[in-house]
Amino acid sequence: MDYNSKIYVAGHNGMVGSAIIRNLKKKNFENIITRSSSELDLRDQKKVNLFFKENKLEYVILAAARVGGINANMNDLTGFLLDNLSIQTNVINAAYINGTENLLFLGSSCIYPKNAPQPLKEEYLLSGPLEPTNEGYAIAKIAGLKACEYLNKEHGLNYISIMPPNLYGINDNFDPETSHVLSAILKRIHDAKEKNKPSVKIWGTGNPYREFMYVDDMADASVFLLENYHETDFINVGVGKDITISNLAKLIKEIVGYGGELVFDSSKPDGMYRKLLDISKIKKLGWSYKTSLRDGITKTYNWYLENIIDTNKK
Numbered sequence: 001m002d003y004n005s006k007i008y009v010a011g012h013n014g015m016v017g018s019a020i021i022r023n024l025k026k027k028n029f030e031n032i033i034t035r036s037s038s039e040l041d042l043r044d045q046k047k048v049n050l051f052f053k054e055n056k057l058e059y060v061i062l063a064a065a066r067v068g069g070i071n072a073n074m075n076d077l078t079g080f081l082l083d084n085l086s087i088q089t090n091v092i093n094a095a096y097i098n099g100t101e102n103l104l105f106l107g108s109s110c111i112y113p114k115n116a117p118q119p120l121k122e123e124y125l126l127s128g129p130l131e132p133t134n135e136g137y138a139i140a141k142i143a144g145l146k147a148c149e150y151l152n153k154e155h156g157l158n159y160i161s162i163m164p165p166n167l168y169g170i171n172d173n174f175d176p177e178t179s180h181v182l183s184a185i186l187k188r189i190h191d192a193k194e195k196n197k198p199s200v201k202i203w204g205t206g207n208p209y210r211e212f213m214y215v216d217d218m219a220d221a222s223v224f225l226l227e228n229y230h231e232t233d234f235i236n237v238g239v240g241k242d243i244t245i246s247n248l249a250k251l252i253k254e255i256v257g258y259g260g261e262l263v264f265d266s267s268k269p270d271g272m273y274r275k276l277l278d279i280s281k282i283k284k285l286g287w288s289y290k291t292s293l294r295d296g297i298t299k300t301y302n303w304y305l306e307n308i309i310d311t312n313k314k
């Protein structure tokens with residue numbers, strides 16, 4: 001990648017997109033183009049085609065998507081399928097027809113079958129039924145990665161699809177309706193501490209395992225892969241270890257400094273039992289993550305206190 005390459009980061013206001021911008025700037029890439037969803041709704045095919053035609057883009061990083069936790073996903077399978085299909089199809093197709101040769105598509109570890117062996121190797125894709133609570137989102141992501149794979153094979157492009165695990169960090173979503181597990185637990189425990197509550201309820205049994213990656217590590221891997229990965233197939237990006245939700249909650253409790261009890265609400269769904277990614281492929285390329293879970297949660301909590309809590313108080 002040239003330092004003057006014209007790079008469009010779709011979804012730059014989001015958690016992943018903003019981390020990618022930080023990473024690109026740190027690496028001295030300055031020719032970055034952005035549009036918020038109010039300036040350019042990526043579900044609008046005409047507008048997306050016009051935008052690509054007017055801006056000769058050399059690299060596209062597609063971090064715009066309809067994203068949410070288990071609650072949001074299971075209550076709107078239709079919206080998560082159709083919005084994501086529209087966004088990614090419009091962007092990938094516009095990039096292709098307007099001559100953009102390099103693109104990075106953000107997928108997710110939920111593309112893998114519910115009962116696939118662990119850790120999840122790339123080759124397990126489409127080997128069994130998906131987890132039903134986020135099937136709509138997962139099917140859209142599978143369609144996106146296949147579109148990239150076909151364009152690479154049939155048209156010689158470099159459209160990389162990466163499958164990260166659960167991400168968290170600066171600019172995370174703390175809205176109880178749509179947040180993911182880590183930020184949801186962090187907010188609940190923080191609120192319980194502030195209100196001196198003797199206990200705090202956590203969704204599900206606490207037994208499932210999840211792999212968590214700090215978003216700046218994800219961004220670093222994204223830029224690294226754009227520069228160093230030129231195969232046609234998608235690739236997993238992760239930390240290669242996981243933790244139960246109950247141990248995650250205990251760790252968050254310690255970081256927040258909450259003395260109350262954690263109560264697991266088993267009437268709420270757990271989602272997939274385990275989804276640990278096999279990261280041999282990216283390791284072989286020489287990339288690995290840097291931020292430990294404890295350090296990442298501490299950074300995220302400090303950011304939350306400074307940016308969400310302080311802003312709300314003003």
Ligand SMILES: NC(=O)c1ccc[n+]([C@@H]2O[C@H](COP(=O)([O-])OP(=O)(O)OC[C@H]3O[C@@H](n4cnc5c(N)ncnc54)[C@H](OP(=O)(O)O)[C@@H]3O)[C@@H](O)[C@H]2O)c1
Pocket residue numbers: 010011012013014015016017035036037038040041042043062063064065066067087106107108109164165166167168171173180
């Ligand atoms: N968060 C995770 O744990 C996780 C895990 C694995 C993979 N991923 C993937 O990483 C990518 C980014 O996720 P994230 O966590 O950063 O999500 P996020 O914080 O919710 O950000 C998503 C961004 O997408 C943009 N967007 C949504 N709908 C749009 C539309 N119709 N037109 C234009 N822009 C639109 C939003 O733009 P505005 O802010 O301008 O509205 C927003 O900035 C997604 O592809 C997601 O599937 C995330």
